[in-house]
Amino acid sequence: MFRTLIKRAASQPRFTTAKAVNKQVISKRFYTGEAPKKENGTPSVPAMLAVASMGFAAYYTLVKSKAGEPLPRHEPKQTQQPAKPIDEDSVKEVENKVEVSEAVVPAFSEKDVTVVFVLGGPGAGKGTQCENLTKDYGFVHLSAGDLLREEQKRPGSKYGELINHYIREGLIVPMEVTIALLQQAMTEAIAANKGTRFLIDGFPRKMDQAIKFEEVVVPSKMVLYFECPEEVMLKRLMKRGESSGRVDDNIESIQKRFRVFKDTSFPVIEAFEKQNKVQTVTCDQSVEDVYKNVKRIFDTLFSEDSQ
Numbered sequence: 001m002f003r004t005l006i007k008r009a010a011s012q013p014r015f016t017t018a019k020a021v022n023k024q025v026i027s028k029r030f031y032t033g034e035a036p037k038k039e040n041g042t043p044s045v046p047a048m049l050a051v052a053s054m055g056f057a058a059y060y061t062l063v064k065s066k067a068g069e070p071l072p073r074h075e076p077k078q079t080q081q082p083a084k085p086i087d088e089d090s091v092k093e094v095e096n097k098v099e100v101s102e103a104v105v106p107a108f109s110e111k112d113v114t115v116v117f118v119l120g121g122p123g124a125g126k127g128t129q130c131e132n133l134t135k136d137y138g139f140v141h142l143s144a145g146d147l148l149r150e151e152q153k154r155p156g157s158k159y160g161e162l163i164n165h166y167i168r169e170g171l172i173v174p175m176e177v178t179i180a181l182l183q184q185a186m187t188e189a190i191a192a193n194k195g196t197r198f199l200i201d202g203f204p205r206k207m208d209q210a211i212k213f214e215e216v217v218v219p220s221k222m223v224l225y226f227e228c229p230e231e232v233m234l235k236r237l238m239k240r241g242e243s244s245g246r247v248d249d250n251i252e253s254i255q256k257r258f259r260v261f262k263d264t265s266f267p268v269i270e271a272f273e274k275q276n277k278v279q280t281v282t283c284d285q286s287v288e289d290v291y292k293n294v295k296r297i298f299d300t301l302f303s304e305d306s307q
């Protein structure tokens with residue numbers, strides 16, 4: 001089984017941006033914006049609907065829990081409401097906010113808050129490079145996966161089991177939960193004077209997440225894409241799995257995550273590429289060499305003078 005997967009992984013193409021490859025290669029990769037196909041272990045439709053409504057509830061609860069903290073906001077300023085129990089009307093209110101884009105005011109202004117999305121396949125080295133960037137450029141590093149794992153472990157969390165299931169299956173947690181966690185973490189970081197420049201690592205992984213985050217939180221400034229061959233990522237993840245204790249650093253989950261990346265997350269990078277927002281760095285090199293290339297980009301875009 002393991003050998004077959006390695007062999008299959010070795011024959012996989014590199015993930016690369018639309019600019020870097022010709023159309024023929026793209027069509028061979030079967031990359032589409034469609035959701036991954038249903039398979040054994042995937043939740044049923046009613047279960048997914050239940051999860052989606054829990055997602056709305058999560059969004060509501062977590063967003064409301066940041067009440068009372070001073071935030072840079074667009075005009076007209078929104079008055080923060082104190083947290084209140086979730087009822088059907090409240091959930092509908094959030095659903096409406098999510099669906100009617102004209103009515104939505106982002107939580108932060110892009111003049112005040114800078115967001116860089118850090119994307120790439122599982123094991124490409126996103127977290128490793130973000131740590132370097134945090135030290136050298138004063139960015140706050142928020143890993144969506146870490147925030148989800150923390151929420152999963154938090155005693156009393158309503159979403160612990162749900163998050164665990166999605167992560168183990170390599171699936172994407174309903175966006176309302178992740179966006180709410182990210183917005184809350186950003187709010188807390190700003191309130192604690194940690195900074196207003198954020199590396200959002202491993203998010204967005206789906207087109208609707210990208211659109212929603214930019215609508216309700218803040219538009220992104222750029223996307224840093226770590227391009228990496230699948231066989232390299234596989235080797236790194238298997239090694240990381242020896243000590244990470246993560247439920248998804250095993251061959252079955254890794255294979256599922258690769259598929260979700262190709263089918264669902266890569267199209268997000270392609271969409272940002274069309275907006276000329278993507279900076280691509282090749283990851284199949286030492287950590288130091290990858291970082292040299294990352295630094296070149298950040299020195300140009302984020303040196304003190306360019307602020």
Ligand SMILES: Nc1ncnc2c1ncn2[C@@H]1O[C@H](COP(=O)(O)OP(=O)(O)O)[C@@H](O)[C@H]1O
Nearest residue numbers: 122123124125126127128236240285286287290
């Ligand atoms: N350039 C690199 N060369 C070799 N190993 C790397 C490199 N970058 C990261 N790693 C290792 O690979 C694993 C995955 O890296 P990580 O930063 O956790 O990836 P991601 O956040 O993209 O999942 C980690 O164990 C890390 O130490």
Ligand SMILES: O=c1ccn([C@@H]2O[C@H](COP(=O)(O)OP(=O)(O)O)[C@@H](O)[C@H]2O)c(=O)[nH]1
Nearest residue numbers: 122123144145166167170171172173202203
């Ligand atoms: O925005 C996100 C980020 C992560 N995840 C889940 O968390 C897992 C681990 O993500 P992380 O970014 O921590 O790790 P990577 O896959 O990049 O190694 C993913 O496979 C998803 O199940 C998610 O649902 N939404």
